[in-house]
Amino acid sequence: MPKDAFPKRGTHAEQFKFLVNYALLAPSIHNSQPWRFRVTGEALELFADRKRSLRVVDPDGRALAISCGAALFNLRTAMYYFGCVGEARPFPDPRQPDLLARVTLDPSKLHPGGWTELFNAIPVRCTNRGPFEPREAPPALEAALRDAARLEGAWLALFKSARVKKAVALLIAEGDRIQFSNPRFRRELAQWLHSARDKDGVPGYAKGVNELLDFTAPAIAYLVRTFDVGNGVAARDSDLATGSPLLACLGxxxxxxxxxxxxxEALQRVLLVATAHGFDASFLNQPIEVPALRPKLGGLSAHKYYPQVLLRIGRGVPAKHTPRRPIEDILIY
Known part of the structure; x- marks a missing residue:
């Protein structure tokens, strides 16, 4: 969406509809994009789209809410960049638990500065599932990532030593084996392995499959659904984890x-800060998705509270963006 297309003199409804184009660029579990938006008078409402929930890997809707929070942060960032001042109220109506936030504009409020760098990173940010270069991340990036999480009320633990990364990698591998041993998990995952022509899900190219072989997507989904490939996935993910300069646990x-x-919201700020510094990231959430492993990851992070996301951060071969649903599909009229 060209920046100069922002309707400066338009109604709040027209401005909100424009801003949603940036919200939908947020990452989401399996690229499920589990959000809907509704413009109501002078407000924009963010809803959880439960039809896109993952009942096996995310039975409580935790990852769904995190995905929606990332979309909300993109929306806030775009608002501030374009000079729209207001507030986002989380869960404004207890009678509507799927109404996650209501955003209103208030020109009387003081406009916060310093959002240009984050905004410019929104269309650039891309989940990179490939291997990363081994060179270390600079201390300035580490400090910026921790600050990004803190500003949104979260904590971020960074794992750099080979010993700790190996311990985290063992949890990731164990999570892979546990998950893939479950036929219901495999069926659910296979449902989101899509062709590049689709507007959601994970296309083959995001997993390293040549785009010329996109026609094999149904066969790949069949293999995942039918066979327990947990050992192979565990070995690959373990190598990705130990070969990354940084592992980061957000909680x-x-x-x-x-x-x-x-x-x-904290996750997306962290990801945009990483992008602005020229770094990529991807998710290795298996130790959080498997309940028995989550406390063990928390112990490694030296935080007694709740891990929510596990990231790997580094520099890799540029990745291609995964597809997005058109804005018409996510707006509620």
Whole structure:
């Protein structure tokens, strides 16, 4: 969406519809894009789209709320960049638990500065599932990532030593084997392995499959659905983890829907800061998705509270963006 197309003199509704184009660029579990937006008078409402929930890997809706929180942060960032001042109220109506936030504009409020760098990173940020270069991340980046999480009310633990990364990699591998041993998990994952022509899900090119072989997507989904490939996936993910300059665990002091939404906002700020510094990231959330492993990851992070997201951060071969649903599909009229 060209920046100069922003309707400066338009109505709030027209401005909100424009800003949603940036919200939908947020990452989401399996690229499920589990959000809907509704413009109501002078407000924009963010809803969880439960039809896109992942009932096996995310039975409580934690990852869904985190995904929506990331979209909300993109929206806030775009608002401030274009000079729209207002506030986002989380869970404004207890009678509507799927109404995650209501955003309103208030020109009387003081406009916060310093959002240009984050805004410019929104269309650049891309989940990079490939291997990263081994060179270390600079200390300035580490400090900036921790600050990004803190500004959104979360904590971020960074793992750099080979010993700790190996311990985290063992948890990731164990999580892979546990998950892939479950036929229901494999069926759910296979449902989101899509062709590049689709507007959601994970296309083959995001997993390293040549785009000329996109026609094999149904066969790949069949193999994942039918066979327990947990050992192979565990070996690959372990190598990705230990070969990354940084592993990062983001967490919160609470573990409820509001905390999950906040974690998503913190996650997206962290990802945009990494992007602005020229670094990529991808997710290795298996130790969080498997309940028995989550406390062990928390122990490695030296935080007694709740891990929400596990990232790997580094520099790799540029990745291609995964597809997005058109804005018409996510707006509620």
């Amino acid at each position: 919160t002091a609470r573990d409820d829907p509001l905390a999950w939404l906040n974690a998503g």
